[in-house]
Amino acid sequence: MGEKLRKEKFVESNRISLVVHSPLLRARQTSEGMLNCMAGSSSDDEEIKASTVSRVIQTDLLLEKTLSEWTPMYYNGFIKRIRNFEAWLGEQPEETIALVGHSQFFKAMLGVQFKFDNCEVWKVDFEETTTIPGTSDDDASKVNQSAGNEKHSSSCKDTTLSLPSCWSNLEKVHACEIKSSPKTLCELNNTI
Numbered sequence: 357m358g359e360k361l362r363k364e365k366f367v368e369s370n371r372i373s374l375v376v377h378s379p380l381l382r383a384r385q386t387s388e389g390m391l392n393c394m395a396g397s398s399s400d401d402e403e404i405k406a407s408t409v410s411r412v413i414q415t416d417l418l419l420e421k422t423l424s425e426w427t428p429m430y431y432n433g434f435i436k437r438i439r440n441f442e443a444w445l446g447e448q449p450e451e452t453i454a455l456v457g458h459s460q461f462f463k464a465m466l467g468v469q470f471k472f473d474n475c476e477v478w479k480v481d482f483e484e485t486t487t488i489p490g491t492s493d494d495d496a497s498k499v500n501q502s503a504g505n506e507k508h509s510s511s512c513k514d515t516t517l518s519l520p521s522c523w524s525n526l527e528k529v530h531a532c533e534i535k536s537s538p539k540t541l542c543e544l545n546n547t548i
Contacts, residue, residue, distance in 0.1 A: 357389075357390055357475040357477070357530065357532055358389040358390045358392075360530065361390055361391070361477070361530070362392070366391075366477075367391055367392070367393075367406045367408055367409065367454070368406070368407075368408045370452055371408065371451070371452045372391070372406075372408065372409060372452050372453070372454045373408065373409060373410045373411070373450040373451065373452055373453070374409065374410065374411050374412075374413065374448060374450035374452075374453040374454070375387060375391055375393040375405075375406075375409055375411075375412045375413070375453070375454045375456065376412075376413045376414075376415060376418065376445075376453060376454070376455050376456070377393075377394070377395065377412075377413075377414055377415075377418065377455070377456035377457065378414070378415070378416075378418040378419050378420070378456065378457045378458060378461075379397070379414045379415070379416060379419070380419065380420065380458070383418070383456050383457055383458065384397075384401075384414070386456050386475065387412075387454075387456040388404055390456070390475065390477075391406060391409075391454055391456070392404060392405075392406045393405050393406050393409050393412045393454075394412060395412045395413055395414035397414065410450065411450070415441070415444070417437055417440055417441040417444060418441065418455065418456075418457040418458070418461060419437075419457075419458070419461070420457070420458035420459075420460055420461055421434055421458070421460040421461060421464070422434075425437075434464065435464075438461070438464060438465045441465070442465070442482075442522055445482060446482075446522075453482075459471045459472045462478075465523070466480065466523050466526060467523070468526070473531065473532055474532060475532040476528060476530065476531055476532060477528070477529040477530040478526060478527065478528055478529060479525075479526075479527045479529050480523050480524070480525060480526045480527070481523065481524045481525045482522055482523060483522045483523070483524065
């Protein structure tokens with residue numbers, strides 16, 4: 357996929373000026389391999405940046421859904437993290453931003469019912485807003501009860517308990533042509 361994107365000058369032709377990725381190794385490697393961009397880290401990794409990109413940022417807000425966030429008890433924290441990310445994203449001055457993260461995070465944030473495949477490239481519009489509603493502690497139980505229902509409201513300015521939807525026009529740009537091989541189960545017989 358990286359070769360394909362470099363060949364078509366994906367970063368340059370789409371005028372991507374900010375790349376944001378999760379700090380997990382697989383997201384860092386995907387960002388470097390597909391976009392030739394990776395934020396520097398405390399382990400002496402230097403920042404790698406495509407010529408047209410002005411900034412590369414790594415943020416914990418884009419981390420994959422944690423084990424505890426899968427449970428209804430902590431799902432509200434996952435919703436708040438997504439809202440915080442959307443608020444942060446709205447504050448960025450760049451017009452075209454590439455996000456490199458994890459399928460469950462994007463699935464919940466975008467309100468889709470499917471899981472993205474590895475190395476897919478999607479395009480989506482983000483509607484900036486000045487305020488994103490929070491969820492009070494009193495509302496936490498209501499959100500937790502609907503943890504499995506990731507239904508989005510129509511606008512980030514909406515004050516309902518559902519996850520705000522600042523997103524529109526979701527479109528797959530590239531799919532990975534290399535599929536993982538089917539898993540084969542091998543049975544070994546031990547004889548004495």
